[in-house]
Amino acid sequence: xxxxxxxxxxxxxxxxxFLYDFDANSDPLVDEIELFDFANKSQPESYPCLVYIAVxxxxxxxxxxxxxxxxxxxxxxxxxxxVAEHP
Numbered sequence: 001x002x003x004x005x006x007x008x009x010x011x012x013x014x015x016x017x018f019l020y021d022f023d024a025n026s027d028p029l030v031d032e033i034e035l036f037d038f039a040n041k042s043q044p045e046s047y048p049c050l051v052y053i054a055v056x057x058x059x060x061x062x063x064x065x066x067x068x069x070x071x072x073x074x075x076x077x078x079x080x081x082x083v084a085e086h087p
Contacts, residue, residue, distance in 0.1 A: 001052040007043060013051060014039045014065075045069070 002017075004010045015035065030038070042065055044051065050068040 001050055003048060004044075004051050005048045007039075007047075010043055010047075010051065011036075011039045014042070017053065 002013055004013055044067040046069060048070060050073070052066050052068075053063045054066045055063045
């Protein structure tokens with residue numbers, strides 16, 4: 001999971017976390033045009049947000065990219081504050 005602030009950070013995250021294994025020093029899994037296309041189609045609705053890779057079920061062969069947006073974080077934070085104040 002990573003906090004991203006803009007498209008450039010998202011693109012770097014896609015490259016390093018989802019499509020390219022830097023540790024293996026391997027070739028990219030897709031060419032640069034396909035990479036840009038994928039990043040543009042899969043980018044979040046808004047920034048900043050948290051991005052992570054999720055495995056939906058054992059029956060689905062590929063993981064998916066998920067986002068948690070600022071609004072959701074604020075809602076969770078408010079709920080946590082209320083619980084902490086009134087245990």
